[in-house]
Amino acid sequence: MIPKMPPREGQIGYLYFPPYRIQGISVAGEQTVIQIPELDLNFDMGHATRASLTGKTVALSHAHMDHLGALPYWLSQRYFQKLGAGRIICHPKIVDDLSKMLKSWTPLEGQNTPFEIIELTEGNELPLKGNFVLRSVEMNHTSPCQGYVVVEKRSKLKAEYRDLPQDRIKTLKTEGVEITEMIELPIIAYTGDTKRCEALQGDLFQKARIMITECTFFLDEHKERAKVGKHLHVTDLVDLLDEWEAEHVVITHVSRRTSLGFAERILRDVSKGRHVDRTHFLMDFKSNKKRFERQLETAGHQFKSANELTT
Ligand SMILES: [Zn+2]
Ligand SMILES: [Zn+2]
Structure with a gap:
């Protein structure tokens, strides 16, 4: 008897919330990597997808193997493909061991792969592209874990000047009056692995426009x-969904033992259908493909295959 061929592996989940793409693979205990190409950013590196190589930064949530097992390979591939040194952002408690682990690859490979590690302490921020910065938020998991929030900084006219005519504003500006103020908009939040904790109800998470959350258990x-x-259990998630203002919530880190159809049904039941329109499972390829086809249709494109668009 001829043995069966192995199953196909490694399809990447994809969601487009203009102008951001959220793409990656996430299965509890196996692998999590979530890329936002528009920000050159990956959250976690449990699997070095080809696409993830193009993002210069990896923000690690914690050191469980399913979230960082592919980090040396990712660094090495970036170097091999002449994409430059990767930048790793991590929890202060793992920086020493992580650095030791990465350095140990130099004698093993006989090659010095460049990398940069930055520990990001709670509440501090690191510049990303343009006006965007990354903040870390302490989570509560079985190993030190932090979530992240991408914050956009915009300068805005102060309320008291908003109704003034243009030339008056110009004059004030030339007189050196401080007419603008900096406002901060939390754009994308990522929970990493965590139980329900206060940070998830903090201001940044509450107000993020796009939430990428774990939800491992549904039964x-x-x-x-x-x-x-x-x-997080689905009952925790539903309570949080009632508080989070996010336009879109991407659910990741579902256990492989739970079929996605089943998880979606349970979420709908537990939430009494309240959040159906704004919740998306990253690995639900079928629903996400249909959603993308609708987006293409609205934009006047036709869908041929994921990589082949025609106008
Ligand atoms: Zn995990
Ligand atoms: Zn974990």
Whole structure:
């Protein structure tokens, strides 16, 4: 008898929330990598997808293997493809061990792969592209873990000057009056792995436009497992969904034992259908493809295949 061919592996989940693409792979305990190409940014590196190589920065949530196992390979591939040194952002508690691990590859490979590690302490920020910065937020998991928020800084006319005519504003400006103020908009938040904790209800997470959240367990009898492993259970997620203002919530890190159709049904039941339109499962290729086809149709494109668009 001829053995079966192995199943196809590695399809990348894809969602487009203009102007941002959220793409990657995320299965609890196996691998998580989530890329936002528009910001040259990856959250976690459990699998070095080809696409992830183009993002210069990896913001690591924590050091579990499914979130950083592919980091040396990612750095090495970037170097091999002449894309420059990768930049790694991590929790202060893992920076030493992580640095030791990465340096140990130099004698092993007989090659000095360049990299940069930056520890980002709670509340501090790091510049990304343009007006965007990355902030870290302490989470609560079985190993030190931080989530991240991409914040856009915009300068805006102060309220008291908004109704003035243009030439008056010009004059004030030339007189050196401070007519603008800096406002901060949380654009994208990422939870990493975490149990329900206060940070998830903090201002930045509350107001983020796009939320990328873990939700590992969906069955009632898995509540205890969620507690022990310090993960979110669907009942936690629904409570948070009632508070988060996000336009779009991307659900990641679903356990492989849970079929996505089943997870979607449970989410709908537990939330009594309240959040159906704004919740998306990253790995639900079928629904996400249909959604993308609708976006193309609206934009006047036809869908041939994922990589082939015609106008
Ligand atoms: Zn994980
Ligand atoms: Zn973990």
